Amino acid sequence: xxHFFLISMLCIELCGFSQELKVGIMRAYHLSxxxxxxxxxxYTIASDSTDVTTLIKGQSVYLRRRGKGIRIEKAGKxxxxxxxxxxxxxxxxxxxxxxxxTPSSTKIKYYQGDLMITPSGEQEINVINLVxxxxxxxxxxxxxxxxxKHIEYYKVQAILSRTYVLDHLYKHRKDxxxxxxxxxxxxxxxxxxxxxxxxxAVMETKGIIMLDENLNLASGFFFANCGGQTSESDFxxxxxxxxxxxxxxxxxVKSRQAKWTKKIKKSSWRAYLENHFGYPIQDSVYGDLIYTxxxxxxxxxxxxxxxxxxxxxxxxEFRLKSTWFDVRPEGDDVILEGxxxxxxxxxxxxxxxxxxxxxxxxxxxxxxxxxxxxxxxYYHWLFLRQKEETGL
Numbered sequence: 264x265x266h267f268f269l270i271s272m273l274c275i276e277l278c279g280f281s282q283e284l285k286v287g288i289m290r291a292y293h294l295s296x297x298x299x300x301x302x303x304x305x306y307t308i309a310s311d312s313t314d315v316t317t318l319i320k321g322q323s324v325y326l327r328r329r330g331k332g333i334r335i336e337k338a339g340k341x342x343x344x345x346x347x348x349x350x351x352x353x354x355x356x357x358x359x360x361x362x363x364x365t366p367s368s369t370k371i372k373y374y375q376g377d378l379m380i381t382p383s384g385e386q387e388i389n390v391i392n393l394v395x396x397x398x399x400x401x402x403x404x405x406x407x408x409x410x411x412k413h414i415e416y417y418k419v420q421a422i423l424s425r426t427y428v429l430d431h432l433y434k435h436r437k438d439x440x441x442x443x444x445x446x447x448x449x450x451x452x453x454x455x456x457x458x459x460x461x462x463x464a465v466m467e468t469k470g471i472i473m474l475d476e477n478l479n480l481a482s483g484f485f486f487a488n489c490g491g492q493t494s495e496s497d498f499x500x501x502x503x504x505x506x507x508x509x510x511x512x513x514x515x516v517k518s519r520q521a522k523w524t525k526k527i528k529k530s531s532w533r534a535y536l537e538n539h540f541g542y543p544i545q546d547s548v549y550g551d552l553i554y555t556x557x558x559x560x561x562x563x564x565x566x567x568x569x570x571x572x573x574x575x576x577x578x579x580e581f582r583l584k585s586t587w588f589d590v591r592p593e594g595d596d597v598i599l600e601g602x603x604x605x606x607x608x609x610x611x612x613x614x615x616x617x618x619x620x621x622x623x624x625x626x627x628x629x630x631x632x633x634x635x636x637x638x639x640x641y642y643h644w645l646f647l648r649q650k651e652e653t654g655l
Contacts, residue, residue, distance in 0.1 A: 283376060283393040284428065285440035286451060289363060294388050296327040296365035297380075299350060302373055304357030308335065310345040318350065318359070325364065326380050328388050333380050350378035358454055361390065374402070375454045381439060391440045400424050400465045401455035408612070410458040416616050417464035418625035422638065423483030423610070424449055426472045429641065430480040468625065470642065475506050476635045478644065483633070486605025487612055488520040490587050493632065494607030498563040498586070499575055506634045507608050509561060514621075515614035520604040523584045526596045529554060535580055536565075540572045554592040561587050561607065609633065 289297070299318065306318040316337055318324060325336040332344040350359065358375045362368060376394035383389045394402075404420045427449060432441045434448060444451040455461055475481040482504065484496075489512050496504040515521055533553060536542035543549050549566065556566055565572035574586035581599075588601035603611075610632040618628045626638055 283395055284399050284442070285379075286392045286394060286399060287389060287435055287438060287440040287443040288374065288392045288451065289361065289372070289390045290443045290445050292363045292366055292368065294363060294365070294390060295386055296325060296363075297388070297390060298362045298364050299324050299326065299378065300360045300362075302358040302360050305353045306357065306359065307351045307353070309349045309351060310343075311347055315342055315345070315348070326388065327365070328382060328386055331382060333382065333388060346382070348378075348380045350380075352377055355395070372452060373454050373456060383438075389439060396425070396428075397462075397465050397469070398454060399428070399451065401462050402453055403449045403451050404461045404465070405455050405458050406450040406452040410461075412460075412616055413619035414460050414464050414467075415619035415623065415625045415628065417458075417461050418468045419610070419615055419619070419628050421461075421465045421468045422471050422473055422625065422629065423485065425468075425641075426480055426483055429472060430482070470640050471638055472641045472644065473629060473633070474637045474639050474644065476637075478637070478639075478648070481506055481633065481636050482609075483629075484606075484609030485612055485615075486603075486607060486609070488515050488518055488604045489607050489611040489614060490521050490585060490602025490604075491516045492561050492587070492607075493609070493611060494561050494586070495563070496608045498561065499606045499608050504608070506636050508634045510632070512611050512614045512632075514617040515603075515611050518613040518617065520584070520613060521602060523601045523604070525581070525583060525588075525599045525601070526593075527581055527599065529592065529595055529597055531581075532597050535577075536572060539576075539580075540570065542570065542572070554590060554597050556588075556590040558587055558589060 300323040301318050301320050308315045308318060308324065315335060326348060327334045327336065329344050332346055333348050334344045335342045335348060356375060358373055360371050360373050362371045374392050374394065375398045376392055379391040379393060381389045400421055403424050404417055408420060428442055431448065434442055442448040473481045473483055484507060491512060493510050493512060495509045496507040536553060537544060542553060544553065552566060563574060564570065565574055565577060577583065578586045583599065583601060585601055585603040585605060585607060587603050587607065588599045591598050615628050618631065629638065630636060
């Protein structure tokens with residue numbers, strides 16, 4: 264029975280990789296009505312049991328929540344109310360546009376693949392894009408990083424994004440899909456539209472994933488700029504990540520987000536430290552140091568660990584670009600001179616971009632930022648894991 268269960272789980276994971284992903288889109292809206300329009304190729308619109316209509320050049324349909332179902336309207340006429348509606352492509356590269364009607368929005372988004380529309384709650388609808396892994400990754404990479412980057416950098420992002428989604432196939436299971444289009448999953452705001460190099464990068468790394476030293480899927484944490492040194496993972500999160508060690512990174516130090524400055528009132532700085540952490544303002548040593556702090560290398564705490572003031576809390580409270588900053592007094596203010604932008608754990612995007620421009624390969628870039636990781640073919644990894652767990 265155990266062997267049967269493990270083999271069944273393997274089959275499910277293989278299907279998630281080789282077939283279409285279910286991605287919840289338009290999740291920034293509380294949707295109750297959308298407009299779907301033809302973009303490229305023809306579509307058939309169907310319910311669970313019958314074909315309802317088609318979507319061809321020049322045509323649009325409106326899908327609205329009505330009672331417990333979804334009403335479809337075309338050319339001003341209602342075509343009925345259905346439990347679930349499927350908008351199915353006639354060819355792999357077909358695409359459609361979608362626009363929120365309720366709530367009203369002027370934004371029009373474009374996607375490849377199929378759509379499934381289901382009721383959600385009492386008044387809303389779920390819009391689920393059924394899309395191939397390759398088309399999904401291409402859309403994610405353009406949504407996350409935009410155009411104009413070197414192909415080796417896009418290969419890095421393809422591997423990180425592929426590894427992430429395969430490690431989170433059940434993240435939104437209760438909602439009826441695998442992942443969504445928001446930042447907490449991966450930004451997926453559109454199909455790939457403007458950067459053909461991204462598709463080339465996705466295809467040239469097809470099936471490649473990143474594993475940690477124990478051959479588990481590795482979380483490819485990334486951020487904008489480290490300022491010259493990445494952070495230890497336990498400086499940011501409670502649990503350390505073995506393959507995310509602090510490293511010196513000179514590839515990003517001349518980038519636009521490498522340095523920053525912020526001015527904060529002394530009264531605000533002092534009040535926060537005293538009220539939230541009981542800062543010992545009367546102490547003969549620490550009293551005079553409250554406005555003076557230097558980090559030659561990244562630290563976890565303000566001034567001293569025994570004061571218990573995490574730099575990550577200061578970053579959040581004062582909306583700082585990073586936790587790597589020095590502090591000095593100036594009149595009624597404290598001046599923060601900082602380096603980097605983001606949490607600092609894992610891959611520095613601007614550093615990786617510059618490495619790619621300098622001729623480093625995607626594998627060299629990933630192994631520079633992540634310790635002891637391995638790049639592996641997904642199918643090979645699944646079968647090795649299945650063999651190890653079942654003893655077959």
